[in-house]
Amino acid sequence: MKPDGPHRPLLDPDLLKAIVAVVDCGGFTAAAARLHSTQSTVSQKIRRLEDLVGHRLLERGSREILPTDAGQALLGHARHLLALNDQILDVMAGAAVGAIVRLGVPEDFVASRATQVLADFSRHHPQVKLEITSGLCSGLVSSYDRGELDLILVKQRRHSRAAVACRPETLAWIDSARHPCLRADPVPLVTFPPRGLYREDIIRAIEAMGRNWRIAYTCSSLNGIQHAVAAGLGISLLPLRTVTRDHAVLGAREGLPTVDDYEIALFHRPAADVTVQALARALADMLDEERHGTGHRGLS
Structure with missing residues (x-):
């Protein structure tokens, strides 16, 4: 049975800070430097925390250290408790x-x-x-x-996950205003990384047109996508509100479909x-x- 009431152990914030540092830094050595401690001291704190919660929290591989399922569950709460600790100190300091x-x-x-x-x-x-x-x-x-x-x-x-508020997101096909490349064969595409927004929509639309395509540029930054299209590296699909004067908006005239199944959700x-x-x-x-x-x- 789990102890309750006054007999339940209190988690030391220093122990929580240790596991957060190890995960964020990717190892004990870097975590020790961040905490101005030694690697052995950080290791001892992790073992003490594992003893308190009754679970192994880290998988120590040859190349990297990753949280176990129990460690992942603990991390979010640990970050929250540490943030609360900082908030209390701020209030007490007169902030x-x-x-x-x-x-x-x-x-x-x-x-x-x-x-x-x-x-x-x-x-x-x-x-x-x-x-x-x-x-x-x-x-x-x-x-x-x-x-x-x-x-x-x-x-x-749209409707993939219930939100407290949601609004339709209008998307636009864009090409470079100065260096258009839609007519190139294969069509060069500028996209977010795999599993990124709009990537599969872009590929499906080009294939439905019977056109050959290639991924010419991949970037996780919206700003990077915007500049790549403007420079003529390829076409892309982005929210209409992000289109700039350096872009040419494409559509039905070029044989591209309307993509209207996205929303902004809170x-x-x-x-x-x-x-x-x-x-x-x-x-x-x-x-x-x-x-x-x-x-x-x-x-x-």
Whole structure:
């Protein structure tokens, strides 16, 4: 039987910090340097933590160290507890931070009006500290599922996962305005990496046209995709709002289909606090304004 009440052991934050450092750094040596400790001390802390929780937490391979299933389950909670520990210390030190909201957004929203929405939100909620993480949508969803993010704004196929709010995402086929290459044979394609958004849609559409194709450029950065297309490395499929004057928009005239099965979705947990829900409403309002072409009205 599991001990309960006052007999349950308390997890030492130093032990949690040790396993987070080992996983983030990929090994004990680098983790020891980050923690200003020794490798043997870090190893002892991991063993102590494994004894406390009753599970092996790390797989020590010849090349890399990876968390076990139990270790992966512990990591999200460990990061959350360490963040809470830092928050308590900030408050006790007199910092005017009442809450921390960890938000994940795709790269193309970082430089968009979302930044203005976040600035308005911060002015209306001065006690809230925003921690913003940007990246590929698949990575943001994984971080959210591990408990590392409180709120995410991501792109997904319509209705693939229930969201607290979702809006259609309009996509556009794009070529270079100065160096078009749609007529090249095979057609050069610019895409995100395998399993990245839109990649399979691009390939299926070109094959449906009876055209030969080749992957000419792969990049995980939206900015990289935009510049590659503008430079004439290939055609691609991106959100319409990311098209620039250096792009030529393609469509039915060129034999390319409309791709309309994507949406922008907001996720937070049912028990999210009022601050997270308030930020979610502000972001949902922004999506509505962009959808209907209205100006930014700010927050009330």
